[in-house]
Amino acid sequence: MNGAEVTVRTLQDQGIDLCLANPGTSEMHFLGALDAHPGLRPVLVLQENVSTGAADGFARIAGRPAATLLHLGPGLANGLSNLHNAxxxxxxxxxxxxxxxxxxxxxxxxxxxxxxxxxxxxxxxxRTILPGRGAAAETAAAVADSMGAKPGIATVLLPADAAWSDAELPDGPLPRAERAGAKIDDAVIQAALDALKTPGAILFLGHRALRGTALQDAARIAERTGAALMAQTANPVTDRGAGRTPVERLPFARLVARERLMDVPVLVLAGAAAPVAFFGYPQERGQIYAPHTRLVELSRPEDDTGAWLAALAKACDAPAYVAPDAPARPDIPDGPLDAAAIGAVLAHDMPEGTILVDECVTNGVPIFTATASAAPHQWLQNTGGSIGYGAPVSVGAALAAPDAPVLAIIGDGSAMYSLQALWTQARENLNVTTLILANRSYRILQGEVGNLTPRNRGATMQDMLEIDRPTLDFVKMAEGMGVPGRRVGDTASLRAALAEAFNTRGPMLIELTL
Amino acid sequence: MNGAEVTVRTLQDQGIDLCLANPGTSEMHFLGALDAHPGLRPVLVLQENVSTGAADGFARIAGRPAATLLHLGPGLANGLSNLHNAxxxxxxxxxxxxxxxxxxxxxxxxxxxxxxxxxxxxxxxxRTILPGRGAAAETAAAVADSMGAKPGIATVLLPADAAWSDAELPDGPLPRAERAGAKIDDAVIQAALDALKTPGAILFLGHRALRGTALQDAARIAERTGAALMAQTANPVTDRGAGRTPVERLPFARLVARERLMDVPVLVLAGAAAPVAFFGYPQERGQIYAPHTRLVELSRPEDDTGAWLAALAKACDAPAYVAPDAPARPDIPDGPLDAAAIGAVLAHDMPEGTILVDECVTNGVPIFTATASAAPHQWLQNTGGSIGYGAPVSVGAALAAPDAPVLAIIGDGSAMYSLQALWTQARENLNVTTLILANRSYRILQGEVGNLTPRNRGATMQDMLEIDRPTLDFVKMAEGMGVPGRRVGDTASLRAALAEAFNTRGPMLIELTL
Known part of the structure; x- marks a missing residue:
């Protein structure tokens, strides 16, 4: 075997079965190894930020890593901003x-x-694989690194001569990496419990706290202690919808968020970081929590927060979980679309099990609010703030859950960063429905003009925040990449297009005129 | 004034009048400063690799820097691969x-x-600007760095508080950076001259040697010494076409290139680097020149090679420049398009003064060869090898030379990396005609399969090198970004579409079915 084959075999032995690829000459032996050792499925993308964003989406849904295949420094560079988000x-x-x-x-x-x-x-x-050695060990170590105490990106350089040189596969497969379980510390549990009993305390949830039984345990703890539940502004995956415990989300708008937390005596952090503003502003503290608010850490974002919450629920003898009644679905208004109307439509029409990839930007809050009453679904957010994550992440989510409806909701400005993802959706016939919120501007920045009150505002600034000239026609762009497109301007048309999309295998794009 | 205003004013004072921007919240005061101090024209792009590639194209044609405006680390990351090329x-x-x-x-x-x-x-x-200080000095120094002994990318971090804090503009403008002239060394000139008189010697040209009087001086030197002229495989700008000295280009195909140089006793490098293969291959030397070939350096790629060639021409008392007769234009075949037929059409139909941005990839050689007889034009190449440079570079070239016809010829795989550039072409009504060579594959990689003879070739590898499923419709994608599109499949239709494009102000895209 050559080094490329050993690398491919080791990835498979370590449980990796998907490779998001845009190869070049230096990756040719790796491609050959894919043919020789089937089991690592390659999916072709047209630009590397689609590879890396898709790997992020896959990891969020599958809970394990995919591989990317990138072409030297420029290939890695093209994928960096979605690696930042991941x-x-x-x-x-x-x-x-x-x-x-x-x-x-x-x-x-x-x-x-x-x-x-x-x-x-x-x-x-x-890590770097050397010609003739390291292919198995470095590859296995990289997989372990990616699932280590702080999960993340593990990068392996495979020089061409390491790929084509003979290399050894160990006699037996190397041990698979396993995530270490949490080591529960009773003193930490007791401190958190004491804090949560403070009137006005908040159990502040992030990352794995917002999924499955962890979320149920959080609800049980809140029931017992009287603490309120709140989620970080952005989280990788939130389980929500009818029958699931609704969790208030800390607003993105920092002034609103700060006011909400103003009188909170203590925040108990469960898989969450202490909240800070997205940007700094003149004469403002960067933290969102008040100076007098005490922070008590139950678990960090990277920890096995489910285990910590289970231990905490047990320690306070929390009552059994009771699923809440679903809130009433909002009425669907007739006529033109705005964020609340879109949210109302989705509350009714999103199928159970939908994976919703949220790059709604300024339209996000009303849609999030309205869909609390939708059928149970998963909500994925941009955790790194680099736009262009939505379309690639939806590719990876659909590869991880091929039978789930994946619904990507993307602002027009964000969508133009990585629209090439549509082509891979068509090529792989992925069940992704993309809603483009076409407001023809970088609307969030128009809001920031007011926040920052720069001394000079004028036509030039305004011109840099609008993308209406020329008009972007997403239906044509989608069709140009093999994805059927629809354009809708009212709730009835949106419902008809969604019904078509959810009832048809494969991708569709719906441009929403706002 | 605040720091952003001082930065904007200093850029203007240093001769920068174009800013290729995709701003975010942290750049809001910079936008405000553009309004307060007009003269630094902002051009909006939809993804940062368009900013950086356009700045590359502008610099090549204007001979001076443009600014980019990028949003934190992810914004810079998105623009890195075209910065690599630049x-x-x-x-x-x-x-x-x-x-x-x-x-x-x-x-x-x-x-x-x-x-x-x-x-x-x-x-x-x-460099980093600090709140209250450094805005003028660091900005001016960055402009100087970009035009220093080794020209290139100068990056200035402008933290938001440095942008909004008060800052001082110096009383008088800081001195403008000027490129230092060459310090001619007679011993170097003499060594080059002696080398060129060796039978079979080659004067190997790169970068500034391929433009204007430098190229004419190279021709005069060749005439006097008997040396042959040859150009590096890829160069930023080559002046060529009818009435200009034709220069053989070292082939990209390394085996052909190596055979061409096999018997060359000496290469005199004028603005060129010693030629190496694009990639390494098993059991092969990476250099393209033969082990026995002597290298004599007249000037490095970053040097003022024009001055060195002028001195060398004088030292050998070279004859006056005589413009060569234009070679005969190839006949235009009827019928379907291939690279030779496209080249023949362009030889006839390209207007004088065309700026041709070459991302032809596998179709490049026949088109280059045929257009030696075209009206005088400039030929721009990808010097860094990261695909996705063509569409952005053509934006910058058109901004530098608004009345010139800019012709970008781009392979379909490369075009999909940075197609967002079309939108900026439409927004700014730039005179860019984009030819998409639609062969539905990463053809160059299909060639590399043979070069590398990986042990395993099969359906998976083949599938990763083809982009025909689904079919990319560039006409629709162009129209979706406000650029008119045409599709042509034979020489007559191509000529008609080119005539329309060259006779109409503004961008057009022509998809060529190969």
Whole structure:
């Protein structure tokens, strides 16, 4: 076997079965190894930020890493912004980055660059396979790194000569990486419990606290202690909808958020970080919680928060979980679309088990609020703030859950960052419905103009925040990539288009005129 | 004035009048400063790799830097691969990267990342403006860095608090950066001259050697010494076409290139690097020149090669320049399109002064060969090897030369990397005609399969090298971004579409079915 084959076999032995690829010359032996050792499914993308965003979406839904295959430094560079987002989501990903043959690297050929330096800005580990050795050990270690104490991006450089040189596969498969369980500390549990009994206390949830039994245990603890539940502003996956405990989300708008937390005596952090503003503003504290608010850490974002919440629920002898009654669905208004109307439609029409990828930006809050009454679903958010995450993440989510309806809701400005993802949706016939919220502007920035009150506002600034000239026609762009497109301007048309999309296998794009 | 205003004013004072922008919240005061101090024209793009590629194209044609405006680490990351290409083209560019306010950075808000580390992978300098100081000095120094002894990318971090805090503009404008002239060394001239008189010697040209009087001086030297002229495989700009000295180009195909140089006793490098293969291959030397070939350096790629060639021409008392007769234009075949037929059409139909942006990939050689007889034009190449450079570079070239016809010829796989550039072409009504060579595959990689003879070839590998499923419809995608599109499948239709494009102000896309 050559090094590429050993790498591919080791990825498979470690449980990786998906490779999001945009290969080049230096990755040719890796492609050959995919043919020789089937079981690592390659999915082709047209730009690397689709690879990395899809790997993020896959990790969130499947709970395990996919591999990417990237072409030297520029290939990694193209995928960095979605790796940034994925790192913030604590999504495990294993990047395989092809590099020049070792001897060729010294010659400074055109594609040569400092791949390690790029990798280190987003990765928990950066490893290099050497010709003739390291293929199995480094690959297995990378998979373990990606699922380590702090899950994240593990990057492996595979120089061309390491790929084509003979290499050894160990006699037996290397042990699979397993996530270490939480070591529960009774003193931490007791401190959290004491804090939660403070009148006005909040159990502040993030990451794994918002899913499955962890969320149920949080509800039980709140019931017992009287503490309120609140979620971080952005989380990788939230289980929600009818029959699930609704959790108030800390608003993105920092002034509103700060007012909400103003009188809170203590925040108990469960899988959550202490809340800070997205940006800094003149003469403002960056933290969202009040100076007098006490922070008590039950578990960090990367921890096995489910175990901590279970222990806490047991310690306070919390009552059995009772599923709440579903809130009433909002009435669907006739006529034109706005965020509340879209939310009302989705509250009625989203199938159970929908994976909703939220890149709604300024329209997010009304849609989130309205869909609390929808059938049970999962809600995925952009945890890193780099736009262009929605379309790629929906590719990965659909690959992880091929029979689930995946619904990506994306602002027009964000969508233009990584629209190439549509082509992969068509190629793989993925069940992704993409709603484009076409407000023809970087609306969130128009709001920031008011926040920042720059001394000078004028036509130039305004012009930089509008994307209405020329009009973007997403239906044509989707059709150009093999995805059927519809354009809707009222709730009845939206419902008809959604029915078509959810009843048809494969992708569809619906442009919503706002 | 605030720091953003001082930065904007200083950029203008240093001769920068174009800013390729995709701003976010942290760049809001910079936008305000553009309103307060008109003269730095902002051009909006939909993804940062369009900013950076356009700045590369602008620098190549205008000979001076444009600014980019990028949103924190992810914004810079999105633009890195075209910065990689630009650095290899030695294009001066000044990146302004907004960052969190200094105090906010410590809080690790979602968009926080190591911007300096990203910058250093491509930049000749990375500077940071501090609140209340450094805005003028660091900005002026960055412009100087970009045009320094080794021109390139100069990156300035502008934290939000440095942008909004009061800052001082110096009483008089800071001195403008000027490129240092070459210090001619007679011993170097004499060594080059002696080498060129060796029978079979080649004067190997790159970068500034391929333009204007430098190229004429190279022709005069060749005439006097008997040396042959040859150009590097990829160069930022080559002046060519009827009436200009034709220069053989070292082939990209390494085996052909190596055979061509096999018997060459000496290469005199004028603005060129010693040629190496694009990739390394098993059991092959990476260099393209033979082991016995002597290398003599007249000037490096970053040097003022025009001055060195002028001195060399004088030292050998070279004859006056005589423009060569134009070669005969190839006949245009009837019927379907291939690279030779496209080249023949362009040889006839390209207007004088065309700026041709070459991302033809596998179709490049026949088109290049045929257009030696076209009206005088400039030929721009991808010097860094990261695909997705063509559409953005053509934006910048058109901004630098608004009345010139810009013709971008782009393979379909490459085009999908940065197609968002079309929208900016429409928005700014740029005179860019884009030809998409639609062969529905990563054809160059299909060739590499043969080069590398990986042990395993099969359906999976083949599937990763084809982009025919689903079919990409570039006409629809162009129309979706406000650019008129045509599809042509034979030479007559191509000529008609080109005539329409060249006779109409503004962009057009022509998809060529191959």
């Amino acid at each position: 790192a913030r989501a604590l999504s495990p990903i294993v990047n395989i980055v092809g590099d020049h043959a070792t001897a060729h690297r010294r010659l400074d050929a055109p594609l040569t660059s400092d791949i390690e330096a790029l990798s280190r800005t987003v990765s928990v580990s950066t | 650095a290899r083209a030695l294009s001066p560019i000044v990146n302004i990267v907004g960052d969190h306010a200094t105090a906010h950075r410590r809080l690790d808000a979602p968009l926080t990342s190591d911007i300096e580390a990203l910058s250093r992978t491509v930049s000749v300098s990375t």
